[in-house]
Structures are given as C-alpha cells and as structure tokens.
Amino acid sequence: MNCNKPAPPLSKCFKSFVMKLNALFTRKAPVNKPKKSKLREWVDALVFAVVAATIIRGLLFSAYAIPSGSMEGTELTGDYLFVSKFSYGARMPITPLSMPFMESKVLGIKTYWDAIQLPYFRLPGTTEVKKGDIVVFNKPDEADLANSIPVDQRTNLIKRCQATPGDVLAMVNAQVYINGKAAKNAEKAQTSYTVVTDGRDINPQSLQDLNIEVRQPLSTNTYEMIIPNQNLSTLKSFSNIKSVSPFIQPAGQYDPEVFPHNPRFKWNQDNFGPLILPKKGWTVNLNDSTLTLYRRAIEVYEHNKVETEGNNLLINGKKADTYTFKMNYYWMMGDNRHNSLDCRFWGYVPEDHIVGKAMITVMSIDSTQDLFHKIRWNRIFKPIN
Numbered sequence: 001m002n003c004n005k006p007a008p009p010l011s012k013c014f015k016s017f018v019m020k021l022n023a024l025f026t027r028k029a030p031v032n033k034p035k036k037s038k039l040r041e042w043v044d045a046l047v048f049a050v051v052a053a054t055i056i057r058g059l060l061f062s063a064y065a066i067p068s069g070s071m072e073g074t075e076l077t078g079d080y081l082f083v084s085k086f087s088y089g090a091r092m093p094i095t096p097l098s099m100p101f102m103e104s105k106v107l108g109i110k111t112y113w114d115a116i117q118l119p120y121f122r123l124p125g126t127t128e129v130k131k132g133d134i135v136v137f138n139k140p141d142e143a144d145l146a147n148s149i150p151v152d153q154r155t156n157l158i159k160r161c162q163a164t165p166g167d168v169l170a171m172v173n174a175q176v177y178i179n180g181k182a183a184k185n186a187e188k189a190q191t192s193y194t195v196v197t198d199g200r201d202i203n204p205q206s207l208q209d210l211n212i213e214v215r216q217p218l219s220t221n222t223y224e225m226i227i228p229n230q231n232l233s234t235l236k237s238f239s240n241i242k243s244v245s246p247f248i249q250p251a252g253q254y255d256p257e258v259f260p261h262n263p264r265f266k267w268n269q270d271n272f273g274p275l276i277l278p279k280k281g282w283t284v285n286l287n288d289s290t291l292t293l294y295r296r297a298i299e300v301y302e303h304n305k306v307e308t309e310g311n312n313l314l315i316n317g318k319k320a321d322t323y324t325f326k327m328n329y330y331w332m333m334g335d336n337r338h339n340s341l342d343c344r345f346w347g348y349v350p351e352d353h354i355v356g357k358a359m360i361t362v363m364s365i366d367s368t369q370d371l372f373h374k375i376r377w378n379r380i381f382k383p384i385n
Contacts, residue, residue: 060084060085060086060090061082061083061084061085061086061356061359062082062083062085062355062356063080063081063082063083063362064080064081064082064083064136064156064158064358065078065079065080065081066078066079066080066081066158069213069336069339070158070159070334070335070336070339070340070341070342071134071158071159071160071334071335071336071340072190072211072226072228072335072336072339073188073189073190073211073228073335073336074134074160074186074187074188074189074335074384075134075158075335075358075361075384076364076366076376076379077367078364078365078366078367078376079361079363079364079379080361080362080363080364080365081136081158081358081359081360081361081362081384082358082359082360082362083136083355083356083357083358083359084356084357084358084359085355085356086123086125086126087125087126087127087356087357087359088122088125088127088128088129088354088356088357089122089123089124089125090122090123090125091120091121091122091123091152091352091354091355092118092120092121092122092123093118093152094117094118094119094120094150094151094152095112095113095114095116095117095118095150095152095153096116096118097112097113097115097116098111098112098113098153099111099112104149104153104154104155112150112153114150114153117150120151120352122351122352127357128164129161129164129330129354129357130161130164131161131162131163131164131167131178131183132160132161132184133160133161133357134158134159134160134161134357134358134384134385135158135159135160135161135330135332135354135355135356135357135358136156136157136158136355136356136357136358137156137157137158137159137330137332137349137353137354137355138151138152138154138155138156138157138353138355139154139155139156139157139346139353140154140301140346140347140348140349140350140353141345141346142154142155143300143301151352151353154353156355157332157342158358159332159333159334159340159342159343160186160332160333160334160335161330161331161332162176162178162183162331162332162333162343163178163277163330163331164277164328164330164331165277165278165279165280165282165328165329165330166276166277166279166282167179167276167277167331168180168273168274168275168276168277169272169273169274169275169276169277169331170272170273170274170275171269171270171271171272171273171344172251172271173246173248173251173270173271174191174246174248174270174337176333177273186335187229188228188229188230188335189229189335189336189337190226190227190228190229190335190336190337190338190339191226191227191246191247191336191337191338192215192224192225192226192227192246192247192337192338193224193225193226193227193232193244193245193246193247194218194222194223194224194243194244194245194246194247195222195223195224195225195227195235195241195243195244196221196222196241196242196243196244197221197222197223197240197241197242198221198240198241198242199221199240200240201240202238202240202241206238207225210227210228210231210234210235211228211231212225212226212227212228212231212235213225213226213339215338215339224247226336226338226339227244232244247338248270248271249268249269249270249271250271251271252266252271253266253268253271254266254267254268255267255268255269257345258272258344258345259343259344259345259346259347260292260293260296260347262292264288264289264292265292265293269337269338269344269345272344275293277329277330277331277348278294278297278325278327278328278329278348279325279328279329280325280326280327280328280351281324281325282324282325283322283323283324283325284322284323284325285321285322286313286320286321286322286323291306291313294323296347297325297329297347297348297350298315298323301327301350301352302325302326302327304316305317327350327351327352328350328351329348329349329350329351330348330349330351330354331343331348331349332349358384359383359384360381360382360383360384361379361380361381361382361383361384362380362381363375363380364376364379364380
C-alpha cells in the first residue's frame, strides 16, 4: 500500500458520493415492461373516476333536484342544488353494498343489499344544524316497522329547520313560536288565503305571472289560493277582488293527519303544540300523553321494544317510568306552508336522517316554459338562505 499517495480532492469525493447516492435511490426502469392497451387505460380511468366521485359524493357534497313545490318561492321546482355533507359531518354508509349514483329502487328493483347494515356514525362537521338552515334529510315515515327501509336508502326531502333539540315548538294561527318567541318567517314564504271575488273571473295569465296557485273553490266566488307574500298586495289591488284573508284552520280543530294522530291532541297544520323536541341525554317521564308524543322515537328510531302490561309500561321487557333519548331530533317545515308534507304530519326528524345542508342553486329549469325560456338564468349559482 502506498501510504504516500495523495488523497483525491474534496470536490471529487463529494461528486462521487452524490452519484452513488443518486444511483441507490433512483428506480431503474423495468426492462421490456408491456405498454397498457387503450382499453386498459380507459378502464383504469373509469375506475378512478368512479372511486373519486363516490368519495366526493359520500363525504363532501352531492347534487339534489327540487321535485315539488313545498319550498316555493325560496326554492323552485326544477332547481338543482349542491348539498354540503361536510357542514354537519358526513354520515357514513349504513348499507355499504349499494350501486353508486342510483336511487334506492329502479323499476321496482332494489339497488342495494341490506343483509349487511352498519351502525350509524357521522364524521365531525364544521357546524351543527341551526334554526333557519335549509336541510336535506331522509323521509322519516318510511321507517315502517313491518318493512323498514335502511335510513340511507329512504327518500330525500328538503325543508327548513324550525326547531332544534331541546326547543319548545308551537304554532299559533300559522305563526311558528320557538321557546315562546315568534320565529322569523322566510322572506319568500307562501301560504293559503281565502279570496272572494265580485263574480268576475280573474285573468289566468295574471295569476300565472304572480305565481298564484288556485287550490280549490270554497263556494261561489270564493277560493283558496296560495299566494307569495311579495305578490299579495298586487292581487288585492285587482278591481274584481272583494277580500283576501289568511286561510287558517282554527285552534282546537282536530286533524287526524297531523302528528301525533291522536284526538288527545287536537292539533292541525296551523295550530300545533307545544311540543318539546327530544335532545340526546334528555330524560322524559312516561305517561299516556308523553308516550303518545314520543313512542315512535323510542320504538322506531331508537330501536326499542315498547309494550304495555296492565298499568305497566315495558321497554325491552323491563318496567320503565322514564326514557333517556340517545339521539337529537329536529323539526323541519316547508316554506310553502299549505303545500308541504313535513314534520307536522309525520313528526320530528332524527339526527341519523340528516344528509346535509343546501348551499347553492347551480341550475334551474322551468319545465312549463318553451325551449328558449326553460332556464331560469337569475337563479344559476344563487346562494341558498
């Protein structure tokens, strides 16, 4: 060994070290790797698109079309919305084995397999459901004990939240009261009025221009009409209109179609309550009245067996004088009060039915108009409130 051989310059040593390090971490190109066929490339792209869209639709947001007039004139039939799922926290799939982007039934055939159902679980959200929010949720009255549809496969509905867990809700002459205070009405809410004419017909085109719907004739020259608030004064100014007054079911008039469907509570769609919205952890004393109001939540939504044995009430075979709720419950109503199937008819909405918060109208199509006037341009990308 030649001990007197000079050491290589430092720059050459560093360069040699870098080259060896680069060779160590550089992946060599495989030799003779077969090139993907065009079909394989399309299949890979399609699989990626389906997976990405499923994740986005399941965790972030989804599209929703307004199918009926229950939210007129806040939201119109033919509006297409973006619904935020991350606002309240995305609900994890309860029936994981289902066909993506499909309704729960197509031509009467189920698109899901309910033999495997997962427990309800929701990711953390950025906010909670608040009074005044426009919310998409699953229809509660499809939770039938005899032939129950899984929660995430039930029909989607959209309404405005009027009351949140723990609130005391009441309606007096069509005005909603929350905890004893009058709730703010939607700016473009609609309801029914009794319209009396002098016998002369109203021009149908005028009614169409004012978005007024004639629901039914009540007698000669007297009609029930749904009238937007902003067009009420215009209708009153017509020369053949004698009077316009709110159409309200009187207090104490029992409507069997209205929750809780029991003559003990003589409620109707305009005079209702008071009713306490169940809150997670709230314990209610059980008697004939409270059981009438809350039995469906205890039995159907929270999956308990409720029986009576003589004067005793049994929950899951054990005598019970109280019940503590496991979930939060909400009260949803349409802005078009006399043309909306909502909580007044099937009761409160459990938290596991909440889908998301309506955020923006991305498209709006009026099916009653001709080809050149179908799109409502003034509603495209309109925020929802």
